[in-house]
Amino acid sequence: MGSKLSGKDLIKLGFPKNNAINIALGQISRYRKKEKKESVLKEAKGVLLEPSKYIGDGIWGKLAEGLIDPVEVSFQQLRNTRAPYSIFGENEIEEEAKMQLYSALKLPVALAGALMPDAHAGYGLPIGGVLATENAVIPYGVGVDIGCRMSLSVFDLPSTFIKGRESQLMGILSDHTKFGLNETQKIKTDHEIFSRKEFNEIPILQQNLDKAYKQLGSSGGGNHFVEFGIVRFSQNELISMDTEKEYLAILSHSGSRGLGANIAKHYTYLAKKQCPLPKNVQHLAWLNLDTHDGQEYWAAMNLAGDYAKACHDDIHRRISKALGKKSILKIENHHNFAWKETVNGKECIVHRKGATPAAKGALGIIPGSMTAPGFIVVGKGNKESLESASHGAGRLFSRGVCKESFTQNQLANVLKKHDVSLIGGSIDESPMAYKDINKVMSLQQDLVEVIGTFSPKIVRMDR
Template sequence: MTQKLTGKELLAEGWPPGPIMGAALEAAETLLADNLDRGEVLARLNGVRLAPAQFRSDPLFGVLAQRLIELEQPKAPPAASIREAPIPFRVWGTDFEPQTLQQLENAARLPVSQAAALMPDGHPGYGLPIGGVLGTENSVIPYGVGVDIACRMRMSIYNEPPSLLNAQGDRLRKALLFNTRFGIGERDGEWDPRNRRDHPLLDDPRWHELSLLRHLHDKAVRQMGTSGTSNHFAEWAALTVLEDIPQLGLQAGDTRLCFVTHSGSRGIGATIAQEYTRIAKDLRPELPKQFHELAWLDLESEAGQEYWLAMHVAGDFASACHQMIHQTVSAAAGLQPAAFVENHHNFAWEETHGGKTLIVHRKGATPAAAGELGVVPGTMADKGYLVVGLGNEASLDSSSHGAGRPRSRTASKQMITRHQRDAYLKQRGVELLNPDAGVDESPQAYKNPAEVMAQQTDLVRPIATFQPLMVMMASDEKFGKKKGKDNKRR
């Protein structure tokens, strides 16, 4: 094989030092391995450097071309554009940690921010707090959406009563155990290719529009129909209808068996969030440290348009995963859903509020426009709620997405024992199918869901409740001990 090119040679050709040069050297190594001579390799690299836009979709040069394009883009205005004081915003709920409010105040000081709100389940996150809602002008904040893009809820409702779980508990138990996958199992050799699930989304042409999405397609194939770690779950529950819901064919007083899932876009969304947060930070180097994770992308920029496309692909992927889980579990249980409800609660939407077009970031917040249905879970042992939105403009048509945490995961692990959790579950008649699930997901690790719901009566109205009966979550021993940002509470 021809001798490798060096950074010194690329400097002489006019290449900038740093990550771009590193990417160029990687591409050069690939070309040299294909027995191209050094002169031809240099010529091809320089062609990319001089006209990077022509190589954005090239499988070898796509990443390098993108970084060259970013280098040519004008930098953002100086940090002085950060507001001295946050724009006014409403807070629902009480007893928030100072960090939660500080994170939303920081977001409300951005020059692009036009409206903000905090939901009653709010607690610290990255960028925006969990439960934070932010409306921006012509811009999107990757970490305002979050790492788990399009984390969402889905509920399938059956004509059968909850008592079916008593009559056919073994069949429903096996359907849940053998047709759900949690965590990053493919890295540990646990995934059998014969069990991988197909979905039309995997053939969507958008996967080929960006080099990053092309790179992520194989991961999407592996992770289709699976759930994540942390607080993601799948459960059988008893639905109790509080008022007529004609669009679902339900009447007040009905009780139905339902299947509820909570998960997001898996490694697809995480990679997209990390890559475009990096780009946003690079474009705004003068932002003060406390604003780094709130770096935004102009929606009219190439990077902004790319993120918007990638975010929607991740959203459709998350929805497809839920569809596959519900189809396979329902089929294994011998059931046919009569109706379903689903909603994102980590996403950015283009909406009109106060006569303005805004990009509304909901990070752990449920869309709650007037008449809109949403699923708001409680805990693994406390009832959750099927709600209808009331269209409160001050909340940007939003509500809580769950119960929320009163303390960090670490603090909960130190305070709660498995025995305490299991006693709580037994008292409420809930079966946890994997008792090695982390104690930081115990009911005691969350706020009281009924109290949270009572703090947002002007945002949503409960129209049904669902009481968990049989629950499956990720195993703590295998997936709950990673260090770093994955342990940030959600």
């Protein structure tokens, strides 16, 4: 901007001396700072004169809302009592994770909560935490990796297909999967998701469109993976698979990449500004769904979830093509997301941060570690868990502790013992870092029914 625009400039235009000025300056700084001062003031004047015309606008909608219905930002006090909650596998969960849930349950918007047996401490909600809120969405209740999910493709190929083809299958994973910040697919896919109107209407999405296009079909670092393994099914009317057979399958775990991370960062910043909380719970700041920012985050979150699915679909398509086989069954689920659901007869927002949706009849996948089995499950619709289950085994040791405590030789020995080949991976993702998945599953028998297992055989992770 030629010369810096100030609050005095807006007051001269006729802006009321309230929070609308702060909103206007914030939006201008974020989206119009390279424009000429005169043109920005002209736009701002238009909003001031007819704010109703700008409701829903990506840049000026928030200001229009503030002019029509001014809201004073006030410090939010926690309640003295907790909303109702349940903890599954309490003796296996660290105290810090429980305390994080207890704090979330005291939010004025909290209605109910639950903690899954794989839970451990995180930011805002603990990993494995579930929280129902009234007309409010907490960006850190969803998490940074919006739409992080599992995807399983099963092929009409026997488990014996792997024998003698280990090198070929390792080559397929090496060639057709990309991980971390810098790796992307050389041949890009022009997916229909990039035509979604949200990319044009919401500035933060528009700014991340190029990144999203480049990263489609890739996976994050950390505990994200793509692996070949063997699936076995037990009898269940939801899946008509031969229980006498063992099938080759692909299982992937990843989310919405840089797109989701930038959405989380942007709207967490806005939530903290609008919803000041005590320092120890500031990551639990929420956005009211009746506001411009709340509606915008909801739309961006849902787009990020669909983008995460598109990434998995692209990965599976590439591997299927390399195998020369189409899958005969696909099962998938988010585990970092928020949904509009009914709890105790009331519509609310259910946040699952590292938790698998487990409504009655819902299919899902709960992975183990790179050597431990994963489980194909059907939800039982348990109301006490807010129809949720664990999203994995859960960490037993932090990344720092793993690096200090375990060696590459130990990891190699565990892989050899379980006949698993690893491409990439790191010591902080070793099987020793995780809880016993079988014990975790035993603690949630009231939440899900196991109808199949996935045994990893060739695992690809970030290097």
